[in-house]
Amino acid sequence: AQAESALSADMPAELWGQLAGAYAEIGDAPRALAMSRQLLARSPTPSISDRLLYASVLLKTKQDVELSAVLRQLASVNMTASQRSDFDSLRIAFALRQTDALREAGNLEAAYNAMAPVLAERPNDPQAMAALARLYSAARDEGQALALYQRILQRNPTDLDTLLAAAASASAQREHGEAENYVMAALKQAPDQSRVLAAAGRVYRNAGESRKAEQYLRAAVEAERQVASSGFAAPGGVPSQMPAANPFAGMTGG
Structure with a gap:
């Protein structure tokens, strides 16, 4: 929470993703999902790394229906x-x-x-x-x-x-x-x-x-x-x- 507050909107995507994953690890699924979705919304074409990170948060928070769709989309990507x-x-x-x-x-x-x-x-x-x-x-x-x-x-x-x-x-x-x-x-x-x-x-x-x-x-x-x-x-x-x-x-x- 201190890192998120200190960096706010200037936080690099990598750190943003790591914090989203950390929230998922401690069981705060709503915050983890909100942060990972905000990360995807930063760009009209999210990077593969950001999409993979989003999938990892979906796995940790047991959002299986959405995760299945994301994995199908990523399967054919280079x-x-x-x-x-x-x-x-x-x-x-x-x-x-x-x-x-x-x-x-x-x-x-x-x-x-x-x-x-x-x-x-x-x-x-x-x-x-x-x-x-x-x-x-x-x-x-x-x-x-x-x-x-x-x-x-x-x-x-x-x-x-x-x-x-x-x-x-x-x-x-x-x-x-x-x-x-x-x-x-x-x-x-x-x-x-x-x-x-x-x-x-x-x-x-x-x-x-x-x-x-x-x-x-x-x-x-x-x-x-x-x-x-x-x-x-x-x-x-x-x-x-x-x-x-x-x-x-x-x-x-x-």
């Missing part, structure tokens, strides 16, 4: 290599978010179809593998889900989201020791985060260790309360490639 890379990142992030939305609605078949082009294009992309793992988990195939999470952790063993997801999948398979290892690795990085503490509580609850579960769940509640008050090597069975056909065919229930 871009620099850097701009094309930014566009591809937006396109893939949007496809994976659609995948998650369909999964949450219970339509696993359509969810896989939405992400199939991304898997074909980038079979080793960590975000794509994580989205596919969530599909397997929703289909109660925790073995496949865990194998995918393990592939991601081979490349990035400290990824917090993947550690927590792997812990949940291992716990669901009653691999309690493995689940504990994952959640301990997560706690080592973020010992005060409520979601990590809660994940540890769930792992110990599933393992039948009620006292430990209660300790971690109480700590998670306390961590959440503090946030609210302040306002602020491959195991066997790892799949080497993505499925050739939709493994979730017929899973379209609510």
Whole structure:
């Protein structure tokens, strides 16, 4: 807010765009959208960079209908290599978010179809593998889900989201020791985060260790309360490639 006030109308487009993105990051969607639209209105023919930035704000603020239209318009535009890379990142992030939305609605078949082009294009992309793992988990195939999470952790063993997801999948398979290892690795990085503490509580609850579960769940509640008050090597069975056909065919229930 101080930067916006100090620079006002003289603010360069690049900084204007960065501030719009920052407002989106902190959850102020109306301000982010207003600023990004003002940026486009500065010129009768907005630059590709400004349009890409606008698309990124639409992604962050979940304006999916408008984002879909903007991405279609940009698809046929000549871009620099850097701009094309930014566009591809937006396109893939949007496809994976659609995948998650369909999964949450219970339509696993359509969810896989939405992400199939991304898997074909980038079979080793960590975000794509994580989205596919969530599909397997929703289909109660925790073995496949865990194998995918393990592939991601081979490349990035400290990824917090993947550690927590792997812990949940291992716990669901009653691999309690493995689940504990994952959640301990997560706690080592973020010992005060409520979601990590809660994940540890769930792992110990599933393992039948009620006292430990209660300790971690109480700590998670306390961590959440503090946030609210302040306002602020491959195991066997790892799949080497993505499925050739939709493994979730017929899973379209609510």
